[in-house]
Amino acid sequence: xxxxxxxxxxxxxxxxxxxxxxxxxxxxxxxxxxxxxxxxxxxxxxxxxxxxxxxxxxxxxxxxxxxxxxxxxxxxxxxxxxxxxxxxxxxxxxxxxxxxxxxxxxxxxxxxxxxxxxxxxxxxxxxxxxxxxxxxxxxxxxxxxxxxxxxxxxxxxxxxxxxxxxxxxxxxxxxxxxxxxxxxxxxxxxxxxxxxxxxxxxxxxxxxxxxxxxxxxxxxxxxxxxxxxxxxxxxxxxxxxxxxxxxxxxxxxxxxxxxxxxxxxxxxxxxxxxxxxxxxxxxxxxxxxxxxxxxxxxxxxxxxxxxxxxxxxxxxxxxxxxxxxxxxxxxxxxxx
Amino acid sequence: xxxxxxxxxxxxxxxxxxxxxxxxxxxxxxxxxxxxxxxxxxxxxxxxxxxxxxxxxxxxxxxxxxxxxxxxxxxxxxxxxxxxxxxxxxxxxxxxxxxxxxxxxxxxxxxxxxxxxxxxxxxxxxxxxxxxxxxxxxxxxxxxxxxxxxxxxxxxxxxxxxxxxxxxxxxxxxxxxxxxxxxxxxxxxxxxxxxxxxxxxxxxxxxxxxxxxxxxxxxxxxxxxxxxxxxxxxxxxxxxxxxxxxxxxxxxxxxxxxxxxxxxxxxxxxxxxxxxxxxxxxxxxxxxxxxxxxxxxxxxxxxxxxxxxxxxxxxxxxxxxxxxxxxxxxxxxxxxxxxxxxxxxxxxxxxxxxxxxxxxxxxxxxxxxxxxxxxxxxxxxxxxxxxxxxxxxxxxxxxxxxxxxxx
Numbered sequence: 001x002x003x004x005x006x007x008x009x010x011x012x013x014x015x016x017x018x019x020x021x022x023x024x025x026x027x028x029x030x031x032x033x034x035x036x037x038x039x040x041x042x043x044x045x046x047x048x049x050x051x052x053x054x055x056x057x058x059x060x061x062x063x064x065x066x067x068x069x070x071x072x073x074x075x076x077x078x079x080x081x082x083x084x085x086x087x088x089x090x091x092x093x094x095x096x097x098x099x100x101x102x103x104x105x106x107x108x109x110x111x112x113x114x115x116x117x118x119x120x121x122x123x124x125x126x127x128x129x130x131x132x133x134x135x136x137x138x139x140x141x142x143x144x145x146x147x148x149x150x151x152x153x154x155x156x157x158x159x160x161x162x163x164x165x166x167x168x169x170x171x172x173x174x175x176x177x178x179x180x181x182x183x184x185x186x187x188x189x190x191x192x193x194x195x196x197x198x199x200x201x202x203x204x205x206x207x208x209x210x211x212x213x214x215x216x217x218x219x220x221x222x223x224x225x226x227x228x229x230x231x232x233x234x235x236x237x238x239x240x241x242x243x244x245x246x247x248x249x250x251x252x253x254x255x256x257x258x259x260x261x262x263x264x265x266x267x268x269x270x271x272x273x274x275x276x277x278x279x280x281x282x283x284x285x286x287x288x289x290x291x292x293x294x295x296x297x298x299x300x301x302x303x304x305x306x307x308x309x310x311x312x313x314x315x316x317x318x319x320x321x322x323x324x325x326x327x328x329x330x331x332x333x334x335x336x
Numbered sequence: 337x338x339x340x341x342x343x344x345x346x347x348x349x350x351x352x353x354x355x356x357x358x359x360x361x362x363x364x365x366x367x368x369x370x371x372x373x374x375x376x377x378x379x380x381x382x383x384x385x386x387x388x389x390x391x392x393x394x395x396x397x398x399x400x401x402x403x404x405x406x407x408x409x410x411x412x413x414x415x416x417x418x419x420x421x422x423x424x425x426x427x428x429x430x431x432x433x434x435x436x437x438x439x440x441x442x443x444x445x446x447x448x449x450x451x452x453x454x455x456x457x458x459x460x461x462x463x464x465x466x467x468x469x470x471x472x473x474x475x476x477x478x479x480x481x482x483x484x485x486x487x488x489x490x491x492x493x494x495x496x497x498x499x500x501x502x503x504x505x506x507x508x509x510x511x512x513x514x515x516x517x518x519x520x521x522x523x524x525x526x527x528x529x530x531x532x533x534x535x536x537x538x539x540x541x542x543x544x545x546x547x548x549x550x551x552x553x554x555x556x557x558x559x560x561x562x563x564x565x566x567x568x569x570x571x572x573x574x575x576x577x578x579x580x581x582x583x584x585x586x587x588x589x590x591x592x593x594x595x596x597x598x599x600x601x602x603x604x605x606x607x608x609x610x611x612x613x614x615x616x617x618x619x620x621x622x623x624x625x626x627x628x629x630x631x632x633x634x635x636x637x638x639x640x641x642x643x644x645x646x647x648x649x650x651x652x653x654x655x656x657x658x659x660x661x662x663x664x665x666x667x668x669x670x671x672x673x674x675x676x677x678x679x680x681x682x683x684x685x686x687x688x689x690x691x692x693x694x695x696x697x698x699x700x701x702x703x704x705x706x707x708x709x710x711x712x713x714x715x716x717x718x719x720x721x722x723x724x725x726x727x728x729x730x731x732x733x734x735x736x737x738x739x740x741x742x743x
Contacts (some may be wrong), residue, residue, distance in 0.1 A: 298566065302570075305558040
């Protein structure tokens with residue numbers, strides 16, 4: 001650009017043969033490059049992508065149906081062949097269901113629960129945090145006091161109570177048919193089993209939004225002082241427009257980082273609840289309740305917990321690494 | 337001046353703490369009163385024939401015949417205990433506070449006949465006078481005055497506090513051990529990897545701490561049981577007991593030097609039982625704490641006074657230990673204090689995996705067996721410790737760092 005300004009006779013720029021200037025690198029490319037520099041994060045992302053593909057193609061990959069059981073085939077060793085020639089690659093469980101197939105279907109449920117819970121609590125946190133920070137006046141202290149209250153009560157014990165109540169009442173609770181059908185189609189489980197899945201996601205959201213709302217509020221408070229917010233207000237933008245078009249997009253980076261680091265926590269939380277028998281209940285497979293069954297049959301098959309627990313560990317580790325990579329890429333200042 | 341500010345701060349905080357505790361008590365009590373199960377469901381499930389009088393008696397014994405708000409205030413402060421007695425006159429003797437035998441009606445719901453409670457059977461109201469006059473009714477003092485009520489299931493009709501008291505030593509034992517170990521391991525790891533930032537050691541510690549914090553405690557616990565208890569026994573190596581705090585009977589541990597006989601309840605027995613749960617809890621805490629210490633150490637090492645100390649020609653060891661570490665540990669102190677409430681809440685999973693007879697296990701059992709007074713007591717103890725720990729860590733902040741003012 002500078003050269004064209006200096007030349008006395010302006011000539012048309014030869015777009016096709018122009019050399020790319022270094023500053024033309026887009027923001028997205030910079031972020032991608034920073035992420036790719038984090039080798040472990042890239043590996044973790046590949047692992048997660050592989051797991052997601054396996055889990056999405058569950059009906060085509062898994063040799064058996066998750067609830068398909070053969071009486072008498074209890075605790076078959078890995079590699080046993082069923083009557084119809086299909087192979088139990090990882091053996092069978094305590095009532096003769098194929099272990100590998102259950103692991104695959106369980107992954108579909110466990111991952112969905114974690115992802116939906118994270119999306120839900122991030123959204124709730126963003127909405128509550130931005131309203132609280134933007135409105136200020138009496139709303140802000142009230143909301144923040146409530147957040148402090150929620151954070152100062154012991155979480156796990158309360159979570160256990162609520163989920164134990166919901167589990168005992170799950171027959172009585174009913175989801176709206178379209179939601180039940182959607183979840184049932186998404187997770188390949190009977191519609192009668194969808195209530196508990198939605199309930200668990202709901203509990204996680206109810207207990208998971210506080211951190212995000214604090215983060216969002218902090219961002220909004222600092223963004224409120226920025227000149228572009230002032231400009232938007234001077235131009236007559238409505239409050240909602242300022243919140244949704246200026247505040248939220250500008251606060252996105254830390255929120256994405258927090259969400260990607262939070263996923264690992266939800267994977268573990270879901271597994272822990274199901275492991276304690278207060279999460280998603282048995283015929284529906286999740287990694288947590290499979291681990292719980294594996295624990296009770298440890299005397300027969302000591303290595304069973306290793307198989308049921310490894311996916312939990314791998315996913316939680318991978319989400320942590322990806323989250324770390326995303327933080328390095330999006331917001332390097334946050335790094336400790 | 338400073339003390340005045342401190343006193344004001346303390347008064348305000350204690351007041352806030354009381355509100356938080358009250359609200360969380362109210363919330364948990366309400367939740368638990370909606371929870372199904374309870375002492376009656378157990379009796380009906382074992383198919384004992386109960387007539388209406390039996391049911392009324394049992395309900396009265398556990399105060400289930402009182403309305404929830406009345407039950408809550410009686411649980412909290414031991415009131416109302418009966419009608420007021422002012423100037424020789426009973427006030428409010430006829431106020432209805434509960435119902436001995438609720439009336440039931442059958443409703444058709446979704447094509448099924450469901451029995452619902454609806455109103456009270458005539459003449460079966462419980463009045464305030466009944467509360468005071470009935471000799472079989474337990475006189476309650478309320479949680480505020482140290483009365484946590486009676487256990488419904490786990491130790492039927494015994495005070496909840498007896499149960500808590502019997503489990504407390506085990507939890508404290510486990511927690512003291514793992515907290516001490518975590519500090520002893522976590523702090524040096526964090527400091528060393530901060531001082532040698534980007535070295536191989538730092539890289540390994542950081543990666544391992546990622547693994548540690550990604551590893552679910554229940555999975556790690558099961559893996560340890562699998563290897564050190566089950567497989568080691570099969571392979572005739574010295575193995576550890578898979579669970580519990582004390583063996584029921586004497587056991588033998590195969591070692592390279594012949595069989596060792598371990599007496600049940602001996603020090604060796606207790607120590608061997610503690611190894612696995614302590615390791616699991618320690619690993620998890622060390623992962624978090626070493627990362628925290630590393631972060632805060634890196635921050636401090638960048639400060640001007642550290643450069644000044646080095647410029648003065650002090651030994652690097654003195655700079656690290658005296659100038660940097662002391663300041664880096666300020667925020668860490670609060671983290672450690674804040675982990676105290678975890679004594680009760682946080683160990684639920686670990687204690688369940690290892691069948692450790694502590695408070696976390698007790699809470700889990702209480703939920704599983706619908707023993708809500710026990711669950712309520714543990715919830716309140718945890719909530720109390722949490723708010724106290726928050727206060728203590730706030731105060732400690734100002735003690736270790738005079739620049740921070742309480743406000």
